[in-house]
């Protein structure tokens with residue numbers, strides 16, 4: 001039988017592949033070193049780059065959230081009420097909420113923070129993972145550094161309610177939340193930075209960046 005088709009004869013040699021990779025790598029290094037790429041948040045990605053990064057993030061989160069079990073009591077009204085307080089205090093600056101105006105912070109974000117009141121979010125387990133661990137190279141912080149899993153599930157529970165909430169219902173939910181952040185954090189071991197814990201005159205502290213700035 002004659003050799004009709006020998007694949008190897010059509011492939012580039014190993015040496016060629018190595019040299020080609022080195023050249024591509026060198027160009028990559030020069031591109032980075034020269035700083036020609038515009039890292040500014042006000043210079044949008046091309047559609048292709050944006051789509052690739054989006055898929056990169058989505059696949060990473062889906063894989064990492066794979067084994068997370070959603071608690072059976074996710075829709076417990078107590079959870080949702082606690083989540084309302086936490087969400088309103090820490091998340092609205094970027095993610096807004098029913099009846100809330102765009103903030104200076106939210107308008108400058110790139111990638112933009114999704115508005116949970118408008119778009120259906122990720123599945124609950126993925127939201128939990130994202131809130132706990134944050135997202136690199138975006139403004140989404142890792143709240144798990146300062147909040148335990150219970151509190152994070154409370155927020156997931158509340159986010160799930162947002163799309164069907166009117167501005168009035170949103171206000172009512174926030175009003176029904178446990179009084180202060182400290183109260184919600186009560187079961188957590190005391191942390192450095194919570195100096196006001198035993199001072200009855202102190203106000204509940206606000207964690208959301210920018211909320212307390214005076215212009």
Ligand code: HEC
Pocket residue numbers: 057086087090091092093094095109110111112113114121122126127128130131135138139140141143155208209
């Ligand atoms: C400083 C701004 C900022 C704050 C504050 C913030 N986030 Fe985010 N968040 C973002 C950004 C930006 C993204 C989008 C990241 C991306 O697309 O790569 C995001 C993404 C998310 C996602 C994933 C959404 C999806 O469907 O892809 C969840 C869930 C989330 N945030 C929850 C929260 C919660 C809960 C809080 C409050 C505890 C919070 N975030 C506070 C900026 C913020």
